[in-house]
Amino acid sequence: MGVLTDDDPRATAKPPSAITKRAQRVWSCWPAPTDRTDSMALLSAITSLANPSRFASFADRALPWAAGVTAVLFAAALYLALFVAPPDYQQGETVRIMFIHVPSAWLAMFAYVLMAAASLGVLIWRHPIADVSAKAAAPLGAAFTFLALATGSLWGKPMWGAWWVWDARLTSFLILFLMYLGLMALRSAMEEPSRAAKACAILTLVGSVNIPIIKFSVDWWNTLHQPASVIRAGKPTMDASILIPLLVAALAFTALFTTLHLAGMRTELIRRRLRTLRLTTAARATLSPEPAE
């Protein structure tokens, strides 16, 4: 983990580049929401980030800090999880898997909630930043859902004696994983970003309506077929010696998600700019063919 966190700030800590400045010039024609809402200072501070060029410069400034905070939190979480937290009286040392499993599961759900909120932004306010956020969150959500499934399986083997058990929670997360994959497949099947944005927003919202129904059905199905679950992971009481490392780990994972999401959104903004530039150059080349060099 040390190599990883050392590498991260170096890679993302970049001063506002010439490209960002160029991007600011090009995006300056964008209507700034702050111009009209100067009476509402707080709201305007938030909505000003919805301007793509302002968001790009904000991301440039915030990313080194976010990466640094992530590195510090991960160092603390690893120390607490591996050396401070005592083994559980029931589960023994395997409780240490929980410090990865639970934060991953939390982010798996958080990413979907974020995407649902962004989808409302796409459909109601038609804002491009909302879709950039939804697009950047999908692979992260899928990755953390995968991590929750993999660590859940590894946790389950010593507890249940099987690599995979059709437990209500694991099954729900498997369905969530499939929904992430479906969203990513739909996006990759559509070439034009604005069409893909609307289609993915509708699918995300239909999915978010369905998630409570799926959760309820899977829980009901599980009680029908499997009367008693073998473990109820720390539900009733959780000792502070376990809870504090878990909270720090959850914070570290959330900081990691924020950093990666911010970086992904910044890349996506550049990618969309690249796409429009390519289209305009192609259009210019076909309209007025230049003399061969």
Next chain:
Amino acid sequence: MSSPLAAVLRRDLALARGGGGGLGLVFFLLVVTLTPFAVGPDLALLGRIGSAILWLGALLATLLGLDRLLQADHEDGGLDLMHLAPASLELMIAAKILAHWLTTGLPLVIAAPLFGVMLGVGPEATLKVAAALAVGTPALACLGAVGAALTVGLRRGGLLAPVLILPLAIPVLIFGVAASDPAAETVGPLGVLAGLALGYAVLGPFASAAALRLLRD
């Protein structure tokens, strides 16, 4: 029923009579035929898992057939006419789903008892499967319409729509199979299934119409 809706319904029913409606039924029969080859011709075992097989077959036949719901209209320009029609798009989509269910879903429901006999499912369980399918397949058609609307006009849409919709169809499968269980005495699962069908009957047309409208340009 106002006349544009009747027109949509009549047109889709007439088009389905021209062919294509029976393909889903053949697919359903194929799933039932493949099962003994996969698990062995043991009638006792087949009878135990029979209602689950019938549900899986009907689920797949309904959702795989749904790419025809809007694709033909997209190709011949019928969708553009529906956008211009005086009736609301939601109601016209609902009429299309109804026509699609009458031509592809209803045959599955009617054929299910026959296929149940082939799988060694008891008479009471067979009737329960048919009843559950009669309630559940409209819910699947409404959900599938969303997938069809989202992928209309895509070159790779054929497999994509089921991949998007199948995870969302899991509650229908869970309560459908539970309602088909001959050992269960209560009608609770069937009630939940009916509730799901009503909910999806609202959600499906609205989400499909929203998708068609937003993706039109």
Next chain:
Amino acid sequence: MTGPHAAFIIASYAIAFTVIAGLILWTVADWRLTRRALAELEARGGRRRPDGGRT
């Protein structure tokens, strides 16, 4: 970290490390490649625009 289930714990942390490292590397690589592509295109566009003005 020792005990009968040490392998499961080590495997969990290894998988978490691999997934997170993969995400970070993918994010950084994506950013660099996209930025480079944009820089190249803009450099080419900057050369081409005066040409287009002359013709």
